Amino acid sequence: MTYATSEYSTIQKPLVEFLQKMGYTYISPQEIESKRANAKEVLLKDILHAHLSKAIFTHKGQHYSFSTDGIARALRELESPSSEGLLKSNEILTHKLLYGIEIPQSLQDGSSKNQTLSLIDFSNPHANHFSFTEEFEVARIQEDGVCKSRRPDIVVFVNGIPLIVIELKKSGIDISEGISQMIRNQKASEIPHLFRFTQLTLVGNNQNARYGTVGTPLKHYAQWIEEDERYLPPFFGETNANAIEKLVYSLLSKERLLEMIRSFIVFEKSTKKVARHQQYFAIQETLRRVLENDGGVRRGGLVWHTQGSGKSLTMSLLATEIKRCIPTAKIIIVTDRKDLDTQIHRVFRSSGIRVSQARSSAHLEELLRSGVSVITTLIHKFQSIKDKIEEGDKDIFVLVDEAHRTQGGMMHDAMKKIFPQGCYIAFTGTPLLSKDKGSIQKFGGFIHKYTIEQAIRDEAVLPLYYEGRIVDQFVNNEDALNRRFEILSRDLSEEQKADLKAKFSQFQKIAPNHERLEWIAWDIFNHFAKVRPFKAMLATSSKYEAIKYHQIFEKNDWLRSAFVISAPDMREGYEEVESDNADDVRRAWEDLMRCFSSEEIYMQHIQDEFVHGDEIEILIVVDKLLTGFDAPNVLCLYIDKPLKEHNLLQAIARANRLFEGKDSGLIIDYRGLLDDLSKALSDYEALAGYEEGDISQAVMSLQTQSLEVREKYQALRDFFSGLRDLEDHEVFLEDRERRERFYSLLLEFSKSLKLLFLGERYQKDFDPQEIKTFKKALKFYVELKHNVQIRYHEKVDFKSYEKQMQDLIDRYIGANEAKVLVELVGIFDERFLLQEDQMTSDHARADRILNATNQIITQEREKNPFFYDELSKRIARVLEDYKQGRIDEIEKLIKAKEILEDLKGYSSNHQQNYPNALTKIAQKAFYDNLKSRFEDEERLVEFVLRLDEVFAQKSQKPDWQFNLEVSKQIEQEIDDLLYDYEVQIASEEIEGLIIQVREIGQKNYAAR
Secondary structure, X not given: OOOOHHHHHHHHHHHHHHHHHOOOEEOOHHHHHHHOOOOOOOOOHHHHHHHHHOOEEEEOOEEEEOOHHHHHHHHXXXXXXXXXXXXXXXXXXXXXXXXXXXXXXXXXXXXEEEEEEOOOOOOOHHHOOEEEEEOOOXXXXXXXXXXXXXXXXXXXXXXXXXXXXXXXXXXXXXXXXXXXXXXXXXXXXXXXXXXXXXOEEEXXXXXXXXXXXXXXXXXXXXXOOXXXXXXXXXXXXXXXXXXXXXXXXXXXXXXXXXXXXXXXXXXXXXXXXXXXXXXXXXXXXXXXXHHOOOXXXXXXXXXEEOOOOOHHHHHHHHHHHHHHHOOOOEEEXXXXXHHHHHHHHHHHHHOOOOOEEOOOHHHHHHHHHHOOOEEEEEHHHHHHHOOOXXXXXXXXXXXXXXXXXXXXXXXXXXXXXXXXXXXXXEEEOOOOOHHHHOHHHHHOOEEEEEOHHHHHHOOOOOOEEEEEOOOOOOOOOHHHHHHHHHHHOOOOOHHHHHHHHHHHHHHHHHOOOHHHHHHHHHHHHHHHOOOOXXXXXXXXXXXXXXXXXXXXXXXXXXXXXXXXXXXXXXXXXXXXXXXXXXXXXXXXXXXXXXXXXXXXXXXXXXXXXXXXXXXXXXXXXXXXXXXOOOOOOEEEEEEXXXXXXXXXXXXXXXXXXXXXXXXXXXXXXXXXXXXXXXXXXXXXXXXXXXXXXXOOOOXXXXXXXXXXXXXXXXXXXXXXXXXXXXXXHHHHOOOHHHHHHHHHHHHHHHHHHHHHHHOHHHHHHOOHHHHHHHHHHHHHHHHHHHHHHHHOOOOOOOHHHHHHHHHHHHHHHOOOOOOOOOOOXXXXXXXXXXXXXXXXXXXHHHHHHHHHHHHHHHHHHHHOHHHHHHHHHHHHHHHHHHHOOOOOHHHHHHHHHHHXXXXXXXXXXXXXXXXXXXXXXXXXXXXXXXXXXXXXXXXXXXXXXXXXXHHHHHOOOOOHHHOHHHHHHHHHHHHHHHHHOOOOOOHHHHHHHHHHHHHHHHHHHHOO
């Protein structure tokens, strides 16, 4: 087994030792190989069989062990392949892990009865077998039919079942590279048969570590912030635990691991989800409270988790845990809006929870009397049945969503009357106003808090940036307006005139001015060019304004828009602002209903098209969808309506959801809600009711962030201090860790520059020459990145910010001014040398050839260690000779090309430095690695030909290279040949040589 020395010694080896200290049994790769028939097998069947053999079941007071046939049947069921795709297969196997496998068992009376064979003992963690291995080789089948394998760094087994896969990266390398590998390995052409069983996937290094599960996309790999002191350092007497060790201790400690698998991983629709840390600890604390019941009313409280932190999933996981711990529990999930009620109902149902949705007050009463154990309902439905029913049960749990709106007043009193002994657990996504914090104590106080600042720190939501823009309204002819007012009010008393004037002044502030709407629409149209390819929402004050904005965008062909309004009141005498406006709203609604048969169908169509389609770029809303609507592709929220307190916080959260390629959200405010963000947020009238700590970082000034471009630019300058031209920069970046640091600095610079361009008004804070310098620097550094990735043949996925920087270049600097790396050309591709000839210096050309050659050596070394090691030595000599000044750039390039030609000649089987009888690559590999053992070349050639016959014969068997029995036969025949030819070799070296020869043969014949 060979390892990348620095990565293994600094990360993998210490983690192997750490897991052993945690009580996991280490199984070496060699021992793992002996436990499997081939590398396609991922279950350790001997360990699993031994565990299952200890299982017993009871029937009529008699204890039985499971039969050997029954256990064998269970193993076959686990190994049975699935044609339904990885996720469905994983869901089926997860169900078996949680609930066991039903198998028929013979009883003492001669009858047979199905019994449940548990694969994992969740009630007694230490009754299970916990083990792990490293470099776990798993065979894969590529689309071209070539058999190869992958080797996850560490795989953890419970009772021989591979439940956790860990990928490690050395310090200085972004762990996103490891996450990408983890995702790649789950593809159909890779090793999905390993991930069929997987429950947790961990990726990390000493500085950073994340976790996910099967199917988790890169953006949703999460940090774990530990809150339980028992799981915090020091570990085993040492205080300096690194990031991956902290994550492993938190998630893989035996009790915690089984708890996570049993209760905190869920399938939701076509997605598998694992709880984030705030969800886990909120649920644990809630359970601790409700289970402390001493016969009285169970104690509830408030869970405050900021928007975007998975509140609905937290509620469904909590409901499941309450039902598990208290089987008699009845759970009522309450919200105050129909769309939220429907959303929560869907989440619960798709999470596997059997739930009934109350359609009306009468239906709610019917459900409560029927004994249904999980119900979702709107809070107002309790009002009409509060005198008809009373549930005195102490195991009633009322989960109240959006509690900041419903935890007080008559509606809450109605619930309390129906459930006087109920345990009330409230949830909110927005901070509580200071005046409300005292009243929440009557519900049991805070259970758990997860603030906006914490969510941004965890990268669970994106940072929001704010820009205020005001379109002033003014009176063209104030004298004429005053005269007109006098005429209209001539018959009124002075008191009536004063009252009318006050109302007119107020009306003037809110009444829609068409010219103002057009100016704002024009501003949005111009700004939206910077929002694409993402989408935006526009919040406006009235249904009439929503319709008018849509008409302006549509008439001028500015943006593809749609509006969402509720049905207007059709009663005679209805007025929204004025009668003409009301008529416009009615006509627009009637036009909609001619296209859609109902309001519900209309709403669903608009939401689906906006989130998943291409026809709507900007969605115009009044109140509907301004809260609770999850559209991750929204980058910008334009606000043209008065908002304050929780309505404002909920509205701006439409733009902070995670989405691929999106690194922030933007709020453009036309009402001056947060006009001066240099103050604390709590100073603003719109948010004055909150404590500053509760809403810290809710939004940040776009101006302040834009100005940071100076320091980001200077950080790049300082990093390359003293270097002159492009060539100097490329040479400086020869070291991999320096390149990683450069990529990080470039990303930060490009983000700040993007924010500067998003808010053009802030460019006035810069001298035009300074802006020009930034643009020129971006062009230079992107070109530098392109060059070094080619020069050092670096196959790393930088797509996450590659597109972002290219967009900046195309939009603000000019198209095609810098190249962007898409795909590296292989060293054997005829385009390789053509691209190399385009490089600026002989030194760069030589570096590119040597780095590309080194990559091939790393990939192919196991096929011929002697040949590739010799090439490595030659490369090292060339680099050292150049460094010491013994050769110049031209000589370095000449020697690099000589090495490349030797590599190509060997790989294409055209190299002539071998005896004529040896015509195959495999024969030449045997020859190279055995020639030091023979003095007579003719005898060596004969030995090699005999050896080649062995592999030619054995390779005809199916899956021969993964079959342990075939491997042993090959080793025996190699041993016999060594004896027959009287090869002189020390006894302690024989086993190592036999294994090396066998591996060379297997690698070469498998690659044919």
